Amino acid sequence: MILDFNEIKKEDVLIVGGKGANLGEMTSAKINVPSGFVITADAYRDFLKVNDIDSLIENGIKKSADDEKTLLNEAEHFRGKIKSGKFPEQLENAIREKYFNLGNNTRVAVRSSATAEDLPDASFAGQQETYLNVQGIESVLNGVRNCYASLWGNRAVSYRLHQGYDQSSVSIAVVIQEMVESEKAGVLFTVNPVSKKENEMQINASYGLGESVVSGRVTADSYIVGKNGEIIEVAIGSKETQIIYGEKNTVEVTVDDNDRKKRALNDREISELIKSGLKIEKHYKMPMDIEWALKDDEVYILQARAITTLKSSTNHISEDSLVQKYTKGKKINKSTREVMSFFLEKMPFAHRALDFDYLAAINDQKVNILLEGGIVLPRNPIIDDDGIQTFSNAGKRINKNIFKFFKILKNMKDFNGCYHKCNDFMKIYESKIEKIKHLNFENMTLEECKNFMEDSYILLQKLAYDRFKYALFPSVLNDKKFTKIIKKVNANYSSFDFYWDLDNKTSVVTNDVYKMAREIRKNE
Incomplete structure (x- = not known):
């Protein structure tokens, strides 16, 4: 039930999960991987059985009947039982022995490595816990229990439910790896x-x-x-x-x-x-x-x-009836196909309305800037009643603003001017976000929450517009020359880079606006 890294190959995903399999594979290939071992998925199942948690989970899943609220309540009960569970004596002794073999009171990382019996290619990245700088066998054992419990975290349970995965088919291995106090x-x-x-x-x-x-x-x-x-x-x-x-x-x-x-x-x-x-x-x-x-x-x-998001030019989206429903018979070009493939991998679920609105708030600004120059492009893909993105029926065209295009282009090539614009607007946004950081979200009334969401939405639109117009678009025009300016801006205002937190179903701006959007999520 425990395997050293040198006993593991990349094919052992169902036994040790994705993390464990890759660490074992690299160790066997003489790549410099810090020492460690994996507590296998079989050990997790044995832990559940000894503590009678396996039947508890089975009954809880049946009781929920795919009702998300009921299932999440049951999952909270599962987590509590797992955290207070006892390891089978043989397993605990084996963990103790392997840990002490790494050294006396060695600092280790305790990492979850989830897998699914009938879904060997399923990815559950980021949904389970990792604990760093863990010292002492009791802390290690506690970290393993917490990793086990994280398999039943709300986010992981909801993800599996919405993807149609069998909740009882998932399992988890735990990687114990010697820490490197990296410089x-x-x-x-x-x-x-x-x-x-x-x-x-x-x-x-x-x-x-x-x-x-x-x-x-x-x-x-x-x-x-x-x-x-x-x-x-x-x-x-x-x-x-x-x-x-x-x-x-x-x-x-x-x-x-x-x-x-x-x-x-x-x-x-x-x-x-x-x-x-x-x-x-x-x-x-x-x-x-x-x-x-x-x-x-x-x-x-x-x-x-x-890097699974790098699709080859030979990949094509299946044109079966389900896909046709959303592509509406349109020909999908290579760039669109790559974007769809990227989003499907990172967000393999239907959008929630608020997620989609904030994503649209950012992307809409590119269209607005091109519209100023007379280029009329379709707005963001629309969202249907199932939460699925579909294509806009609007075509591309130009309007009378096209005569302003070269003036706008000239302004974007004024790199020093753009730099000063960036400096000016970042000071404004920095001041506004500083105020947001001190809001008490937990005690907001419904009306206050509504006002905050409206204000933050407008703020995000303005920030996105300015960033596209005075930073990103000019950098595309002359990336080598503009790189020096970007470096200078980043050195002072790096916290405002856009950050696509797709795993958490949110598209926002780092770091302060990122936190702001997380608060919105809590009040959704």
Whole structure:
């Protein structure tokens, strides 16, 4: 019921989950992965059985009869029982032995690795818990129980219900992995995720543990590099904070101003990361998304997964009757197909009305700016009664504003002017968002909540408009020249980058507006 990483292959997903399978595969391939072991999905099922929780779950699922409110109430009961459950004696002894084999009171990460018996390709990324800097066997055992309980978290249960997954078919393994007290960490994409260039990589890096980059808490440095070792482009992020070890778990602390302003990675470190990325990509024979850490000049690989959003030009959307219902018989071009594929992977569920409205609030501004120049494009895809995006029937055309197009284009090429515009509007938005941060959402009346939602919606529209018109569109016109300006703006106002939190069914703006939108979600 427990397997060391070196006993695991990538085919063992149903036994150890996706995380566990990849860590085992890389360990066998002699990739520098921190030591660890996996408590298998069979161990989870045995834990449920010994504590009579398996029958409790079975009866609770039957009782709910697919009613979401009832199911979530039952899931809360499941979580309570799991957290207070006892491990089978043999399993607990095995966990103790494996943990002590890592060292005396070793700091470890306790990571959930979920899977589904009849859905080997199902992705439950981000729906279960991870605990960092866990020390001591009792804390490890408690972390395992909490991971087990997170399989029945509200978000995970709702996701499975809406996707039609059998709640009883899911299981969970738990990865126990030795922590690396990294000086720098981040993610690496072995194919440029923006340009899709296969001869380029993108590296995102910041200080401390990698959680700050993976979770989007900081604006990390971005390095576009060639697979031949060439550094093509560097964008220095603001790197406001870093996550480090605390007495227990982790803490977030401020990064020194001098470190914020300079590159997190030097040329040698970039070179080593490129080598590691190439080795992993060659082993898997596909583009990979890699989490890494640097300590004492050594690269450690913490996780790797396929970049499934990079679809080949040969992929096509099935034109069966279900798809035709929503495409309305229209021919889907390559770019639209790629966008649909991306959203389907990240949001494989029907939109909720509020989610869609805020997404539209942002996207609508691109259309508004083009309309000023006489180019009339269809508005956002509409949403039907089932919560499914469908295509607009409106066509493309031009109007009399087309005579203003070249004047608007000229203004967008005035990069210094755009830079000053960005500086001015960011100060305004910074002031408004600072006020929002001090609102008491928990004690809002219904009327106050309504007013806040309306005001925040308008604020989001204005911010999106200004960002598109004075930052993103000009950067497309001359990205090399504008990169210097973007770097300067990012260094001061990085917290306003748009952040697509698709896993949480929200499209918002980081970091303060991101928090603001989360409060909206709570009051939805």
